[in-house]
Amino acid sequence: MPASMSPGVALPAHDDLIFLDEAPLAGARGTRSAVPGWRILIVDDDADVHSTTTFALAGLEVQDRPLEFLHAYSAEQARVLLAREPDIAVILLDVVMEQPDAGLHLVRHVRDTLGMTDVRIILRTGQPGYTPEMEAIRDLDINDYRTKSELTRTKLYTTVAAAVRAYQQLHALGVGRAGLERIVHAGTELMRLHGARDVARSVLQQAAALLGQEPGGVLCAREGAALRVLGGAGSGLELEQRLLDLKQHGLIGGAATRALAERRSEFNPTCLALYFPGKSGRDFAAALPLVRPVSDGNKRLLHVFASVVSVSLDNLELVGRLNNAAFFDQLTCLPNRTQLVEDLDAAVANEGGLDTTLTLVDLDHFAEINDALGHQFGDQLLVTVAQRLQSQLDPRLKVARIGGDIFAVLGMGSLNTPEAIHALFAAPFSLDGQDLQVSSTLGLVRLGEHDGTGADALKDADIALKRAKSQQRGGHFYFSRGMGVEIRERVRLMHALRSGVRRGELFLAYQPQVDLATGRPFGAEALLRWRMQDGTLVPPDRFIPIAEYSGLIVEIGAWVLREACDELMRLRGAGHLDFTMSINVSQAQFRHPRFVDVLRTVLNDTGAPPEYIELEITESMAMEEPQLLAEMLAQVKRTGVSIAIDDFGTGFSSLSHLQRLNVDRLKIDRAFVTEITGSARGSSIAEMIIQLGRNLGLSVIAEGVEDERQAQILHALGCPLAQGFLFSRPLSPQALLEWLATQGLSDAA
Secondary structure, three states: OOHHHOOOOOOOOOOOOOOOOOOOOOOEOOOOOOOOOEEEEEEOOOHHHHHHHHHHHOOEEEOOEEEEEEEEOOHHHHHHHHHHOOOEEEEEEEOOOOOOOHHHHHHHHHHHHOOOOOOEEEEEEOOHHHOOOHHHHHHOOOOEEEEHHHOOHHHHHHHHHHHHHHHHHHHHOOOOHHHHHHHHHHHHHHHHOOOHHHHHHHHHHHHHHHHOOOOOEEEEEEEOOEEEEEEEEHHHHHHOOOEOOOOOOHHHHHHHHHHHHHOOOEEOOOEEEEEEOOOOOOOEEEEEEOOOOOOHHHHHHHHHHHHHHHHHHHHHHHHHHHHHHHHEOOOOOOEOHHHHHHHHHHHHHOHHHOOEEEEEEEEOOHHHHHHHHOHHHHHHHHHHHHHHHHHHOOOOOEEEEEEOOEEEEEEEOOOOOHHHHHHHOOOOEEEOOEEEOOOEEEEEEEHHHOOOOHHHHHHHHHHHHHHHHHHOOOOEEEOOHHHHHHHHHHHHHHHHHHHHHHHOOEEEEEEEEEEOOOOOEEEEEEEEEEEOOOOOEEOHHHHHHHHHHHOHHHHHHHHHHHHHHHHHHHHHHOOOOOOEEEEEOOHHHHOOOOHHHHHHHHHHHHOOOHHHEEEEEEHHHHHOOHHHHHHHHHHHHOOOOEEEEEEEOOOOOOHHHHHHOOOOEEEEOHHHHHHOOOOOOOOHHHHHHHHHHHHHOOEEEEOOOOOHHHHHHHHHHOOOEEOOOOOOOOEOHHHHHHHHHHHOOOOOO
């Protein structure tokens, strides 16, 4: 049997029914009855849902009649089937099929085009993100709406059985068509109402209209051992929101109490009690004084009415819970991000949010607290922080939790200040007998200086928070317009870079490297360049940091490695056999788990000799986690390539770490080359690096050599190799070949 048909086996949560192991249902029979069955149409694009539903309801009966199933796997199939198949009692309908609202369109077709008013429709969805709008559910004649994950076998049977009974009553009560139309209208009207009091009043008015008498009575729900009146009509209006006193109101109070206790409606000559079962945890009862006994026909109508009202009351409870889940944080009970954005929109609309400030409050080192003391302790801390923010800040300020350990405070700038919020964290938080000192970092935005929506303001505050965290924990930072322009420009450039990579706008230029003693070239450094479609050259110091931040550098770096190796092979094919290609490798690329595999693949695919490949890493990379780097370098060196440390001298290298890294060459940063002729002590750092390289047995090369004087000093100091504008600017592949043809090759390496 497929897993999807096995009771108790959880299917994937995205679009499946889940049935738990349960006791046999009351409607189950050992053998199928010979009487005609109730026809159930399952409309769903998931075959597993069809099989699981029929399996769950197999052998069950409603009103001593079995269930028979028809199947459609799309809304279009259902349209064809409904046009030719009569007497379908219930449609189990998926909301999301060919389109996100295919199910709702089918409901309109069934009701408006086919005119099928008796068939009962139960909407189901496995994708809560595609939840139909409440207006659509309200305006269409739909019996019930459920997510597939909440339907146990019992709940599915209960829902279908209630729908079948509703269909049976609708189908049988032709004489009461006017009453049924009133009930349908009543159901639609109830869907339009939102408050419990308004719904309760409407129920009493509609019930009285069915009976042809003036409205009166109460609708109530159990509260502990007593009954709470949710709404009233006539003389019952004065009882709203009060507990029923059975001594004072024994007639209606007793009838409602019995209806709830016995879970059924009660018809007495002078009083009617309608029972409304609730699927959301609460049952309801309406008690109405009668001017005349209820006829059998009206009893049947009232039973149908009760089933419609049950759905409306259940939806009222459901909407309340959904509203709470949608707009409030379940842990702290504070407003959540969605509610905050609505409040921000309202604040911005109110004269641009003048004198209103939004503050994001980030708890410092919360992840470490969670790891050290456990998530339960972390949750308690969040609740305690929320309580302190709410109780000790000015009550005119709004407090929200927008996710994780980040809270938000919104309100008057004179009250919503960094000083006021930081002061709340001066005292430790007491949890489980422990005093825990917690600090916070703040990002703030003044709405009066902000352009855009509430969501934009939240983004700007987050930018300010990130800036504050990067500068100093426990501090704060206000968002400025300049920051917004900078961030938007970076985002724009990131999108342009992604497109540029796809369009092949990146290319390599090659700067020759020469032997200072002979002036002959021995290699070249591959330099990444970007020319946009309009011909604009974007400087590397602008786009490479963005590529690293976005993760694009891994893909770009692999392309650079392959392109440079291909170019080395073209140079070797032109006769330049003793020529080295130097390739820059970023930190993100070098630390990627597949970097060594990519390197080996490129070497194998291109045929480039590894002894003529040099990878350049920066000094800051070399000094970060040197033990891990040493292990990584060992793997790289086993491929046969050599390693150079770029920008040497700009960081704070540990000589002992440097000695363990097993690199081949040091590259003197251009800043120290420039200083050689700029001051009396200008050559000291360059001289130290040259001497260090000599002592460690490493080759040394200087970059950024722009005039003969610099070249002479470097040569005199013992630096054997150099590159820079003095010798050549970065060249295209063809220009490099032409340049090499005029220079000849040196044996130096």
